[in-house]
Amino acid sequence: MLSEFLVSEMARLATEGALPLHRQLYEAMRRAVLDGKLAAGERLPSSRDLAEDLGLSRNTVMAALNQLGVEGYLVSRVGSGTFVNENLPRPLPRPHVVHTSRPARLSRRGEALSSTFCATQLEVQPFTPGIADFSAFPVLLWQRLQNKHWRMTYPDMLDYNDSGGYAPLRRAVADYLRVFRSVRLDADQVIITSGTQQSLELCAHLLADHGDTVWVEDPAYWGAVKAFMATGLSMHPVPVDDQGVAPSARDEAHPPRLIYVTPSHQYPTGAVMSLARRHQLLAAARVHEAWILEDDYDSEFRFSGPPVSSLEGLDQDGRVLYMGTFSKVLYPGLKLGYLVVPKPLVAPFRQAHYDLNRPGQMPLQAALAEFIEMGHFASALRRARQSYAERRRSLLEALKPCLGPGSRHGAYLSGAEQGLHLCLHLPATTDDVALAARIAKAGLTARPLSAYCLQRTDVKGLVIGYGYAPLAEIEQHGPRLARAINSRITHGPSSF
Ligand SMILES: Cc1ncc(COP(=O)(O)O)c(C=O)c1O
Structure with a gap:
């Protein structure tokens, strides 16, 4: 037997x-x-x-x-x-398993984190916002640099790193930010992270306690919302207008510990924060002894006028933590970004980063440092800026029929001077979710602006990206997108 x-x-x-x-x-x-x-x-x-x-x-x-x-x-x-063995523990009786499609039980936080906010999946189609075109990335050059640094790698480069990242990369980032973003810093204030998500979580863990309030822009970047959810903070949405985030007395009644903002190009509306608002925000941070988290995610791509300076550059109190990413200029899978912390926070942040994240990837960071030092980053940026400028022009041209005094529905654009997306505002009566679904049926992606809102119901529109699709596709599909928008709004449902 x-x-x-x-x-x-x-x-x-x-x-x-x-x-x-x-x-x-x-x-x-x-x-x-x-x-x-x-x-x-x-x-x-x-x-x-x-x-x-x-x-x-x-x-x-x-x-x-x-x-x-x-x-x-x-x-x-x-x-x-x-x-x-006679003393084997008795197996637990198996419960009578009824096979259903019921998902595994999650924590309340897990439910909130895994429920959809904005994008259900990685959609990469013409006009998907937030995605750069990394097909132009110089792969061969990158391979050569990586190989070189792997050949030179000493055993200590394979270990975790407790000093905030590879020193030459931190120096290169500091030099870049000093010159182009008016950030005042020394290289030791730079912490290399695995991107903005990790930078935000680190700030939330170290500067706020469970249940503390974080002011979040409304509408907001979903990645930040998820980071604050995951760290157990209480989010207080602050409305955004055409001058950026606009805190009022109502918001002051919810004293923040953290204030998360995207001042150079509000995500997703694209509003540039006015100087008055910058001062208002810095004053609020001083009064509440709060920290401002400045997410400068796409300021490399400014198409008209000089770059908008950082909020950090105006800060007299050392209350701004500045963060950026290599996801847009290079490629998102690189998973490298940086966080600049005020001097008194350097030691605790480094220590906690080491304890929480066990950072490594030194050979990769060494390759990136050389990529920047040799001027390749600057030329990749120049090429990308030129190419995105053409795509943006083409999209603006295509969207013209949706706008202007001739438009019967009062639509207008914001945020088109910078970055890789723009925002088409539509009347508050528009069902932008239905409109986006209709556009999706045609194989295009434009996200409903209302999907980024935490509390507001008066904001409707479409967030439209021009980073991902090449110029030819924008020229081909732009007019289809505009027709879909116009037909839906002016005449109700009709064929595409
Ligand atoms: C507002 C904002 N911040 C940051 C990022 C990038 O984050 P990461 O460095 O995690 O790729 C994005 C990407 O779309 C973004 O839209």
Whole structure:
């Protein structure tokens, strides 16, 4: 009986994968013990008999029995043989399983985190916002640099890193931010992270306690919302207008510990925060002893006028933490970004970053440092800026019929001077979710502005990206997008 069971179980295991014979026998015997086919205290046949019954070598049988002995399933008694351990814990009775499609039970936080906010999945189609065109990334050059740094890698470069990142990369980032973003910093204030998401979580963990209030722009960047959800903060939405986030007395009644903003190009409306608002926000941070988290995610792409300076550059109190990412200029899968912290926070942030995230990737960071130092980053940026400017122009041209005094529906654009997306505002009566669904049916993606809102119901429109699709596709599909928008709004549902 036992040998029949073992033979059939081993045959089944053999079809599932290339397990060596002694491992097949071990698995089969373990199953026999766990299923009660071999009872507790039962004496096993001798290894010689088992080998004969199963047609295996005695070594194979011994190897399986030894392993079962080591793991406590079997015990050997000198002179009497091998027995199933009498003291094995009883298996828990299996509940009567009713197979339903009910998902596994999540924590309340897990429910909130996994419920959809904005994008259901990674959609990469013409006009998907937030995605750059990384097809132009100089892959061969990058390969060469990576190979070079792997060849030069010393064992310590393979370890975790507790100093906030590879020093030459931190210096290169500091030089760039000082010159182009008016951020005042020393390289030791730069912490290399795995991107904005990690920078935000680090700030939330270190600067706020569970339940503390974070002011979040409304509408908001979903990545930040999720980071604050995950860290147990209480989000207070502050409305955004054409000058950026606009805190009022109502908001002051919810004193923040953190204030999350995208001042150079509000995500998703694209509003540039006015100087008056910047001062208002800095004053609010001072009054509430709050920290401002400045997410400067796409300021590299400014198409008209000089770059908008950072909010950090105006801060006199050391209350702004500035963060950026390499996801847009290089590629998102690189998973590298940076966080600039005020000097008094350098030591605790480095320590906590080390403890929470065990940062590494030194050879990759070394390759990136050289990429920047040799001027490749600047030329990739120049090329990308030029190419996005053409795409943006083409999209603006295509959207003209949706706008202007001739437009019967009062639509207008915002945020088109910078970044990789723009925002088309539509009247508050528009069902922008239905409009986006209609556009999706045509194989295009424009996200409903209302999907980014936390509390507001008066904001409707479409967030339209021009970073991902090449110029030819924008020229081809732009007019279709405009027709869909116009037909839906002016005449109600009609064919595309
Ligand atoms: C507002 C904002 N911040 C940051 C990022 C990038 O974050 P990460 O560095 O995690 O790729 C994005 C990407 O779309 C964004 O829209």
